[in-house]
Structure formats: C-alpha cells, structure tokens
Amino acid sequence: MFDTFAFATLPEDHGGLRQAVREIIARHVATLPLERRARSWQGFDSAFSRALGAAGLLGLTLPTAYGGGGLGPFERFIVVEELLSAGAPVAAHWIADRQSAPLILNFGTEAQRQAYIPRICRGELVFCIGMSEPGSGSDLASVRTRAERTAGGRWRVNGQKIWTTNAMHSDCMIALVRTSGTAADRNAGLSQLIIDLKAPGVTVRPIVDLTGDAHFAEVFFDNVELGEDALIGSEGEGWSQVVAELAFERSGPERIYSSVVLLDAWVAHLQALGRRDADALVGRLTAELATLRAMSIACTARLALGESPVVEASIVKDRGTTFEQDLPLAIADDLAAHPDELVSADLYRALMYVTHIAPSFSLRGGTREILRGIIARGMGLR
Amino acid sequence: MNELLSPFDGLLERLATPEAIKAIETGASPAAMWRDLDESGFLDALVDEAHGGSGLALADVEPLIAAAGARAVPLPIAETMVARALIAAAGIAAPRGPIAIAGSAQAGQTVPLGLVAEHVLLDTGTTLVLAARDDLTPAVTGVHRDLAARITWDGAPQGLSVARPDHGLRPIAAVLRATLIAGAAARLTEQTTAYANDRVQFGKPIGKQQALQQQLAVMAEDMIAARIAAQLGCAAGLTVSPLQAAVAKATASALAPRIANTAHAVHGAIGISEEFALQLLTRRLHEWRLADGSEGYWTAVLGGARLADPAPSVDWVRARVFA
Numbered sequence: 001m002f003d004t005f006a007f008a009t010l011p012e013d014h015g016g017l018r019q020a021v022r023e024i025i026a027r028h029v030a031t032l033p034l035e036r037r038a039r040s041w042q043g044f045d046s047a048f049s050r051a052l053g054a055a056g057l058l059g060l061t062l063p064t065a066y067g068g069g070g071l072g073p074f075e076r077f078i079v080v081e082e083l084l085s086a087g088a089p090v091a092a093h094w095i096a097d098r099q100s101a102p103l104i105l106n107f108g109t110e111a112q113r114q115a116y117i118p119r120i121c122r123g124e125l126v127f128c129i130g131m132s133e134p135g136s137g138s139d140l141a142s143v144r145t146r147a148e149r150t151a152g153g154r155w156r157v158n159g160q161k162i163w164t165t166n167a168m169h170s171d172c173m174i175a176l177v178r179t180s181g182t183a184a185d186r187n188a189g190l191s192q193l194i195i196d197l198k199a200p201g202v203t204v205r206p207i208v209d210l211t212g213d214a215h216f217a218e219v220f221f222d223n224v225e226l227g228e229d230a231l232i233g234s235e236g237e238g239w240s241q242v243v244a245e246l247a248f249e250r251s252g253p254e255r256i257y258s259s260v261v262l263l264d265a266w267v268a269h270l271q272a273l274g275r276r277d278a279d280a281l282v283g284r285l286t287a288e289l290a291t292l293r294a295m296s297i298a299c300t301a302r303l304a305l306g307e308s309p310v311v312e313a314s315i316v317k318d319r320g321t322t323f324e325q326d327l328p329l330a331i332a333d334d335l336a337a338h339p340d341e342l343v344s345a346d347l348y349r350a351l352m353y354v355t356h357i358a359p360s361f362s363l364r365g366g367t368r369e370i371l372r373g374i375i376a377r378g379m380g381l382r
Numbered sequence: 383m384n385e386l387l388s389p390f391d392g393l394l395e396r397l398a399t400p401e402a403i404k405a406i407e408t409g410a411s412p413a414a415m416w417r418d419l420d421e422s423g424f425l426d427a428l429v430d431e432a433h434g435g436s437g438l439a440l441a442d443v444e445p446l447i448a449a450a451g452a453r454a455v456p457l458p459i460a461e462t463m464v465a466r467a468l469i470a471a472a473g474i475a476a477p478r479g480p481i482a483i484a485g486s487a488q489a490g491q492t493v494p495l496g497l498v499a500e501h502v503l504l505d506t507g508t509t510l511v512l513a514a515r516d517d518l519t520p521a522v523t524g525v526h527r528d529l530a531a532r533i534t535w536d537g538a539p540q541g542l543s544v545a546r547p548d549h550g551l552r553p554i555a556a557v558l559r560a561t562l563i564a565g566a567a568a569r570l571t572e573q574t575t576a577y578a579n580d581r582v583q584f585g586k587p588i589g590k591q592q593a594l595q596q597q598l599a600v601m602a603e604d605m606i607a608a609r610i611a612a613q614l615g616c617a618a619g620l621t622v623s624p625l626q627a628a629v630a631k632a633t634a635s636a637l638a639p640r641i642a643n644t645a646h647a648v649h650g651a652i653g654i655s656e657e658f659a660l661q662l663l664t665r666r667l668h669e670w671r672l673a674d675g676s677e678g679y680w681t682a683v684l685g686g687a688r689l690a691d692p693a694p695s696v697d698w699v700r701a702r703v704f705a
C-alpha cells in the first residue's frame with residue numbers, strides 16, 4: 001500500500017542555497033526575540049521577504065522567464081527548511097510563493113502570469129486565500145460568495161470570506177466563488193477569481209486570536225466590480241483548481257517545523273543546566289523530527305517526479321501537526337516537573353504562546369478528520 | 383529492486399505458509415525450508431562478490447527483509463544475510479545453516495529465532511564470536527509458540543572470532559528489527575483494510591464507518607513512518623551509526639504496538655484466535671519491538687547524544703542522522 005512513498009535522499013545543495021538563506025537570516029532574524037521567532041510562519045515582515053526576493057530565493061520552482069529560479073521542489077525544500085528552522089518571519093511571501101504563483105502559472109493566462117508572478121518572485125506582492133466562509137469550513141463546496149457577469153464580461157462579487165490569513169496586508173485574494181447555480185450544486189458552478197483588495201466595496205476586518213495576535217481577517221464584498229481578467233483558469237472549474245492548489249498547500253515541510261524554535265530553546269535550557277533526566281524525551285522528539293523530515297523529503301520526491309501526492313501530503317501534514325502539537329505539551333510537563341528550576345521569561349512566554357496557538361496547527365489547511373478521510377479514500381475504504 | 387523482490391517474495395509465499403510456520407513453531411524441523419532458502423542464493427545477497435555473494439547494499443535488500451517480516455518467516459533470513467556478510471568480510475567461510483544474532487554478550491539474553499538457528503553471532507564488546515547454538519545451552523522462553531531462545535555460557539562464549547564493526551552488532555540488529563516491523567506493518571495494514579471492506583455489520587462493511595476509517599488512516603500513517611524510518615536506517619548500510627539506528631528502531635518500536643492494537647481492534651474476536659493468521663504477525667511485532675533495544679533504550683541513546691551538542695535540532699539531525 002502506497003509503495004512509492006519511500007525513503008529518498010535530498011540531493012546535494014550545489015547552488016549554495018542553504019548558505020545564501022543563512023546569510024539573510026543572520027542579518028534579519030538572528031536578533032529577533034524568541035517569542036517572535038516562535039511565531040514562525042505567522043511572522044510578517046515585508047522587508048525580509050523582499051530581501052529574499054532580491055537574493056533570488058523566492059519562486060524557486062517557477063520558470064526563470066517569469067523571474068523564478070527555474071529549480072525544483074528539492075531546492076524549495078532546502079530553502080523552506082532553513083527559513084522555518086530559524087523561525088524566520090515568512091508570512092509576507094509565504095502564500096504567494098507556496099500556492100498562488102504555482103496556481104497562476106498552471107491555470108492563468110499569459111497576461112496574468114506576466115502581471116503577477118515576477119512581482120511575487122521579488123517579494124512585492126502579497127496574496128491571501130479566500131476559501132473559508134462563515135457557513136463553509138470543511139465543507140468547502142458549499143461556499144455562497146457569488147460572482148456575476150455584468151455588461152462587457154466584467155464581474156460583480158457579493159459575499160463574505162473569513163479566517164483569511166493576512167488579508168489586511170494583502171494586495172490580492174484568490175477566492176473560490178460561485179459563478180452559477182446554488183450551494184446545492186456543490187462543486188459544480190464554482191470558479192476562482194483574483195480579487196484586488198483595494199477595489200471599492202471590499203472591507204477587511206482583522207480578527208484577534210487567543211494569543212492577542214491578528215493574523216487573519218473577515219473580508220466582505222459589497223458589489224465589488226472586477227475586470228474580465230479577474231477570472232483565473234476556467235469558469236466552473238474552480239473546484240478542481242482548488243484541489244490542485246491544496247496539494248501545494250499541504251505538502252511542504254512547514255507542517256513539521258512550526259514549533260521547532262521552541263524545541264531548540266528547551267534543549268538549550270537543558271544544556272545550560274546540565275540536566276540529564278530528559279534524555280529519553282529529547283530522544284523521542286528528535287526521532288520523531290528525523291522521521292518526519294524523511295517523510296517530508298519522500299513526499300517532495302513525488303512532487304519532483306511531477307506527481308500530485310495528495311495522500312502522501314495528507315499523511316505528512318496529519319503526522320507533522322500531531323508532532324507540533326505534542327511538543328509544547330511534553331516540554332511544559334518536563335519544565336513543570338522541576339518546579340524549583342528557573343525557567344527564563346523568554347522560554348516561558350514562547351512555550352505558552354505555542355501551547356495556546358497549537359490547536360490551529362491541525363485546523364488551518366484542512367482539519368485532522370478531513371485529512372484522515374483523504375487517506376482512507378486512498379486506502380480504498382471510501 | 384522489484385526484480386529481486388518478486389521472485390524472493392514468491393519463494394517466501396510458497397515456503398512460509400501459515401501451516402508451515404505453525405509446524406515449525408510447534409517443533410517440526412525447519413531443515414527443508416532452510417535448504418530451499420539457502421539454495422535460492424538470496425542469503426548471500428550482502429556478501430561481497432569476491433567471496434561469492436551478490437555484493438548488494440543493505441538498502442538494496444531492505445525490501446527482502448521487509449518481505450520476510452511480512453510473511454512471518456520462522457527462520458533468521460535477515461540475520462543470516464548480515465552474519466554471512468560480516469563473516470565473509472573477515473575472510474572466513476560462513477557455515478550454511480541459519481545464524482541468529484545477539485547484540486550483546488549478556489548471558490541469559492533472549493535471542494529471536496534462537497531455537498531454529500545453528501549458530502549465534504554474538505557481540506562481546508571487543509569482537510564478534512560465531513558460537514554454535516548447542517554450546518550456548520539454549521532454553522525455551524516458555525512463551526506460547528515462541529522460537530526465541532535464552533542463551534547462557536560459562537566463562538566466555540566460544541567460537542570463531544569475527545571482526546567487530548565499529549559500532550558493534552546492536553545498531554545493525556536494531557535496523558533489521560525495524561525493517562521486519564515495517565514489513566509486518568505493511569502486511570497488517572493491507573489485511574486489516576481488506577477485512578474492514580469485507581466484514582459486514584449493521585448492513586454494510588465496517589470499513590464504511592467513519593470511526594474505523596479514521597483509525598485505519600492512522601494505521602497507514604504509522605506503517606509509512608515505520609517504513610521510512612527503517613529505510614533511513616538501511617540506507618546507512620552495515621556501518622550504520624547508533625544514532626541512525628536509534629531513529630529507525632525508536633520509531634518502529636514505538637509504532638509496533640499501535641499497529642498491532644489497531645489490527646486486533648478492527649478484526650474483533652476472530653483476530654485473537656490461534657487458527658487465524660493475524661497473530662503470526664502481531665506476536666512478532668511485540669517480539670521485534672523489544673529485541674535489540676525498545677524505544678526506551680534508543681531514545682535515551684539519541685537524546686544523550688543530542689544534548690551533548692549545542693547545534694540547533696534540524697542542523698543536528700541533518701548532520702548526525704542524514705549524513
């Protein structure tokens with residue numbers, strides 16, 4: 001079962017990519033406080049993303065003709081691994097680099113590619129994903145936001161999106177909307193539009209989360225008028241495009257490294273104290289990390305062969321987020337099992353931040369139950 | 383490696399039927415099964431070509447070892463492959479009989495398949511000793527249908543001395559156990575999925591129940607994690623370091639009972655009957671989990687090394703496990 005999902009070796013980093021990322025990290029990230037780095041891919045810093053773009057480290061898998069790196073998924077793995085393991089603030093380019101640009105490359109017109117991809121590769125254009133709505137979470141095919149054709153083939157959009165990461169910082173949203181039929185038609189009649197968030201009629205309202213951060217937002221569309229060229233891909237094909245987009249969203253190493261900055265801080269704490277009663281716990285977490293890394297590389301190897309490894313990516317994401325969620329709990333228990341030991345304020349804050357945000361790890365990008373349903377389908381159970 | 387795997391697995395399917403396994407587990411001679419295995423030539427796969435073998439790497443034969451695990455073969459195939467390679471490298475002609483391996487020189491230890499082996503390759507800490515099984519006063523464990531033996535000796539174990547790999551025998555043995563676990567896990571996942579699609583309750587296959595689909599999805603994840611961790615260990619070859627072995631074995635050992643538990647839970651009562659073949663695999667999963675160090679042993683080894691180094695976790699893992 002799933003026989004091709006097997007150990008693969010990450011090719012040599014001939015282009016010196018790791019070193020290039022490390023130099024930028026040394027300048028922009030190394031001085032950030034622990035709790036900022038613990039925010040990992042939720043940290044937003046346009047200057048940092050532009051610096052990566054200027055160094056040719058964004059859009060690595062995109063064609064050079066559009067300003068990309070012309071490289072493959074393995075090279076992207078290397079760069080992403082370096083960024084996440086350092087806790088770099090990647091949010092300003094994350095979504096565009098990971099899924100919007102590949103989507104535009106695959107389904108967009110030549111004019112759309114020219115208009116968006118080079119600027120994404122420079123780290124200048126911020127994208128967000130407009131899938132979820134108040135009534136449509138896991139059941140994405142039930143979206144109600146509507147786009148209608150107006151005179152001259154233009155579009156008029158009405159409706160609402162929610163939980164849209166970085167909408168308040170974004171230039172554009174790629175939204176899944178209904179262009180014909182009703183919610184009862186399910187995945188027929190859906191399309192994807194590129195919505196200019198500066199257009200009249202768009203209202204973005206940030207939502208504060210339980211840690212006090214506001215990384216996502218509600219977005220309202222009130223008779224928003226868009227040009228003909230807002231449609232991306234084919235009208236009515238939104239569902240299959242979204243499925244392809246989610247395969248990009250789910251398969252990267254970000255699903256295993258969200259709390260690795262905390263792991264490092266705890267290891268440093270144990271080392272500073274010379275405490276050795278946590279060897280087995282450190283070993284367990286390290287073995288899990290190593291196995292997940294091998295699984296993530298194995299999934300990347302399928303991407304590199306041009307496949308769309310939907311089941312493999314779901315397996316890596318479900319397991320990776322389970323690990324990321326377990327980590328703060330295990331570390332908290334270890335620290336508080338030593339009530340007379342001094343824990344720095346930095347470590348404590350980072351620990352509690354990750355503890356509180358961790359439930360989101362298995363919600364964003366598709367819940368645990370939905371991913372396991374995809375795996376079960378791959379096993380021939382549904 | 384499919385060109386190797388399919389003839390080998392076909393051979394195992396023919397030889398290691400549930401009836402044949404049961405016969406050997408209840409005292410029948412394994413000699414005929416062993417003769418067929420030996421004559422197939424696969425047991426010399428790891429022996430270098432200069433000594434008449436195929437000169438393959440451990441990563442090349444990993445699918446074969448996993449297949450031996452999947453078929454619950456009651457003979458030490460993987461152990462003999464490795465032992466023959468180490469013995470040949472020392473310039474000695476290996477005996478043709480089954481060889482079990484013991485990763486330490488602790489008298490009284492339990493050696494998997496010790497009852498059906500003719501020799502045991504022991505690690506004394508300074509050298510490997512190829513001891514005749516009968517010189518080790520093999521005793522049964524008393525566990526139902528167990529083929530492991532408790533071995534003891536007076537003074538020092540006697541036998542041919544064979545050069546000891548840098549890190550000893552335990553890391554290699556642990557990687558073999560991890561691979562056997564992965565093979566058994568793959569077969570159990572397939573069997574359990576097929577059973578879930580077959581067994582009807584409440585008017586439909588139990589596999590249509592979302593609760594079971596979610597459990598089976600986790601079982602598949604566990605199976606893949608055990609597979610990839612074992613392959614990571616095999617990729618390091620016979621010079622596998624204790625840290626690479628630790629990732630492979632700590633992962634596979636921790637998952638073995640989870641996989642066995644789900645297989646039994648989904649099968650219901652029939653799964654624990656002796657006649658039903660499921661127990662051939664689940665009993666072995668528990669044996670291999672413990673053999674050559676459980677997850678508790680290997681996580682302590684890995685964590686101790688990790689804490690001795692100030693590098694960040696991902697860098698450390700890249701340098702020490704993936705190197």
Ligand SMILES: Cc1cc2nc3c(=O)[nH]c(=O)nc-3n(C[C@H](O)[C@H](O)[C@H](O)COP(=O)(O)OP(=O)(O)OC[C@H]3O[C@@H](n4cnc5c(N)ncnc54)[C@H](O)[C@@H]3O)c2cc1C
Nearest residue numbers: 129130131132137138163164165360363364365366367369
């Ligand atoms: C930090 C964060 C960032 C996000 N960013 C974005 C974004 O940028 N763009 C965007 O579009 N969305 C975003 N989301 C939304 C995310 O995609 C949804 O939260 C997710 O799809 C689940 O939807 P829901 O929250 O409405 O939960 P629901 O779908 O209501 O699910 C609630 C519970 O019911 C379970 N459930 C639902 N259906 C089934 C079923 N058929 N079988 C079994 N169990 C089921 C779920 O697994 C879950 O446990 C983000 C979410 C978070 C937490």
